[in-house]
Amino acid sequence: MGGLVEPRAIGTSLQRIDGAAKATGTAPYAYEQPVTDPLYLHAVQAGIARGRVTAIDTATAEALPGVAAVLTHYNAPRLASDQDRELWVLQSSEVAFRGQFVAAVIAETSEIARHAAELVKVSYLELSHDSELRAHRDGFHTGTADGDVDTALASAAVRIDQTYTTPMEHNNPMEPHTTVAVWESIGGTDRLTLYDSTQGVFKVRHVLAPVFGLDPQRIRVVAPYVGGGFGSKGMPHAHNVLAGLAAQVVPGRPVKYALTRQQMFALAGYRSPTIQRIALGADADGRLSVIAHDVIEQTSRIKEYVEDSAAPTRMMYAAPNRRTTRRLERLDVAVPFWMRAPGVAPGMFAGECAMDELAIACGLDPIELRVRNEPATDPETGNPWSGRHLIACLHEGARRFGWHHRDPTPGIRRQGCWLVGSGVAAATYPHHAWPGSTATVSFRHGRYLVRIGAVDIGTGSWTALTQIAADALTCPVGSVELELGDTDLPTATIAAGSSGITSWGTTIVETARTFRDKYGPDPSDGDEVQATMPDNPDADHYAMHSFGAQFAEVRINADTGEIRVSRMLGVFSLGRVINPRTTRSQLLGGMTMGLSMALHEQSIVDHRFGHVINHDLAGYHIATHADVADMDASWLDEHDPHSNPMGSRGAGEIGIVGAAAAIANAVHHATGIRIRDLPITADKLQR
Amino acid sequence: MIPFEYQRATDADSAVAALAARPRAVFLGGGTNLVDHLKLGLLRPDLLIDVSRLPFDTIDALPGGGVRIGAMVRNSDLATHALIRRRYPMLAQAVLAGASGQLRNLATTGGNLLQRTRCRYFLDVTTPCNKREPGAGCSAIDGHNRDAAVLGASEQCVATHPSDMAVALAALDAVIQVHGPDGTRAIPLTELYRLPGNEPARDTMLRHGELITAVELPDLPIAARSTYRKVRDRASYAFALVSVAAAVDIADDVIRDTRIALGGLAHQPWRATRAEELLRGAPATQDVFRAAADAELAPARPLAHNAFKVPMAANTLVAVLRDLTTRDS
């Protein structure tokens, strides 16, 4: 690897390179890319949860002036591959979930398209559906096991055995999923250009190429600015295919399609609801002897997706008797997908609430419980940690938060009409390095042009990677120009899994070093090299995870039960922080999403119909300004010697982990009421 | 959305006449409710008559001591007006508790009164709703009804009225001035709205073609000691779970007079007449407050998911009365 990069620009708070363009609204997102003479798409969605389309009457819609075409499974172009049933759009009469695409109108204006869509009449053969995740059902459990959980639990001095539930949640980035598709036939060859809102331009190309039967090189995907994704834009979804099909039917004219906010609740992925049973057994001193985590989650019948909520349990704490199991229910529901910290966020909610309950049962301070159970090596692999500093985070956070004055007795603190309480929880997120990225570095007129097809979805990658390139080239930041977000650039992995900086940064460091090896400190105009991400020889020998401590203070109105989070503090261990300014923003953003997860978010499915009925931002609450009072995030001053050449680990998702548990634990401390079901709302605290 | 004509009204008479002549015409105020509903496909008018610039955009003191609020006054102008803030603070607070700054800058007084329920089944044209389509059924009664009414509902509809402003106006004995094809009339706010009964499609007693031109508040000295308390899931920008508008006149620890209305509980703002009766002349004690609140909520009929509204409303009312009777005058 060539050793760690000497940090000079790394570690400084460079202002976002894309800041001014975003602040003035001139940075073009997918729908805003200038195109000539576009058409507009409005989709028709299935009104049943399971069955078949038996007829579609499009005559009235087609007759509306300004309508270019109405697509249905009867007339849509044929796709080349049915391997991914989520992407098998308008190819059969089958309806697999309520809200699935069954038709699309392409028209000269969005008003005409919407009007025409209302005129499309779909007839169905409706079959009975099952959309409800239930705890008591037969099913096959997969899992891991050490020792004998049941026997050890029965004989443990202290036992916690509880069920925790988290609801369906939707990522709801502020920018809806959007594709502007142009299908052209140039010299007899079909080409598809997509201005897309995506976490990975190359992922879109690679996934869609076989679907459309196109050589991947014939698909160009452009995404210089993306308005958030939080996992939901990590792969193409049905809307990408629908826009591509529409573009095929009107070759040469761009088709603009942004999902409506309502449509995002059926067609952009979501976090599965979870039913999690956690059993903990400990001796009288709080040392864990048993850890069991049994998870029930759902997926669509047409595509398997696993939320894996038991994953963090396998590495957080050690015990001689451990078990994790998972049951994945296939239901007549929309296709779930990644949402910030998949598996880890819901799993750590359950796990860190259970640890709080165990601490109370043992008569221990919750931080002391973690101190007594801090594993020296990774319980899952047995490997040494590349850097596990959870306890340092807890101690630092306790100091800053004022934890040591805390009386653990629940329900006794009152300020006016507010009950006050505080809680703590651990956070973790695995270090991901995904291979396959390539970068080029070239020199011209005193500047180094770094090109890599990565995407900045708001994480600040554009800025951080510029800093990394500058230090790897040992040149000033101002001499580096970074190009991102286009498949015309070298291939890159997706912005997901908190892997971006590691994967792309490692690639850029390798490319920069290769450049210097070849051209030295004084290159000539036109000098250029390309390199791919090298493997990390330490990857199999060290357990690489980030950790953190989440603290929350809550106030509960004694008259109404309203819950407000008055203070939150996160202290994290992230290795070296590339850009403190943007990293702090990522952490605060994750913590805010964790607050929202704790108190506000819930996608409500009416199982008689099978769809999410609170399918807009008035019904699906996310935290507003007024919900976020005093919140701060900080980190330990450290670097990871094994993770990557920058000494860093990812920071994009860990902020949400443990936040909801800290809040739930604080609610218990304030009221004596233990809520094990998210979101925690005033009605659950009514007396 | 079907294509529609757009006309800007120049005076109330012609606006009313134009609407009365076209059964599928509607008035357009600030648009914050109507345009939302057009996009959802809840209604398909073929003519929008924009009344937002009619000269009903002032707030004036009335000779008798009351106040007239023009129907086209924007919500934010209503909430910041000195007369309202000083003499009827619960009304300013109620308006400020609703929506967002941007929405309040657009929404009109008339439009706020006439906004429709936020019941999710009403807003979703793919789920049966008697309010939208008489006879189709009510999806909320056996569905998700956390937001639904606990008072005054019927077997056909359990929707609630979402306006905060209307709750305060109900407590203040507001009177609505209406201009129609047959002339003008005055409707007490408490008689403007309907309970759903067997005709949930009709939210109000207004006839097609009638235009609200003003809201008049009586001279009400006790309103100077009033408040609006809204309980909701988020700290802001959310509809009420329950809300309380209350004014209290207290002397020597005895309640001389009171006005109370409750929101989030019914198809209309709920004037708490039973509680008011029990409170007038009674000592201002916790027990008296509790008895009055419980009496007002005794007829409540909770559904599967909204039973919490009953203790929440009672507790909130008790807390509001406590706060109003212990603060400095």
Added chain:
Amino acid sequence: MHAEITLRVDGQTRVLTVDTRTTLLDALRERLGVMSPKKGCDHGQCGTCTVLLNGRRVITCLSLAVAQDGADIITAEGLGDGEALHPVAQAFLDHDALQCGYCTPGQICSAVGMLAEAAEGWPSHVTTDVATGTIELDGEEIRERMSGNLCRCGAYVNIVAAIRQAAAQSDR
């Protein structure tokens, strides 16, 4: 049905013919190529489409373009003086009050409008005594007044800090 309207947008007079169903947001974005206000929900629930209209902050997705004939509109793009960023926008950069940037133009327009409202003495839901005239724009007031602008990236803490900086600067 169509109508010809005139809008003044970021200092430029624009004449256009619109379908009466076209919202002001779509007129700006699709007909005039003014992309600064953004579409986050199209139903008035997120605030990303906020602009200043005749000096007041409003959302544009629930306004019909025909109903705003003659309006004077300033978007986040038109807030600066052509050379420098508007002080609120600069404060946003100084405090990293943005991440993905999609809600940012709406946040900035909303903040500019909100500061003007507070300067006029408009009370808010959290103003302790709604009857008195003076408004102290502390963190709680700013948060309440900005709650019509959602940010899924969770930049709230920094947005409030940026607005406080801008408010303090304009006080001097």
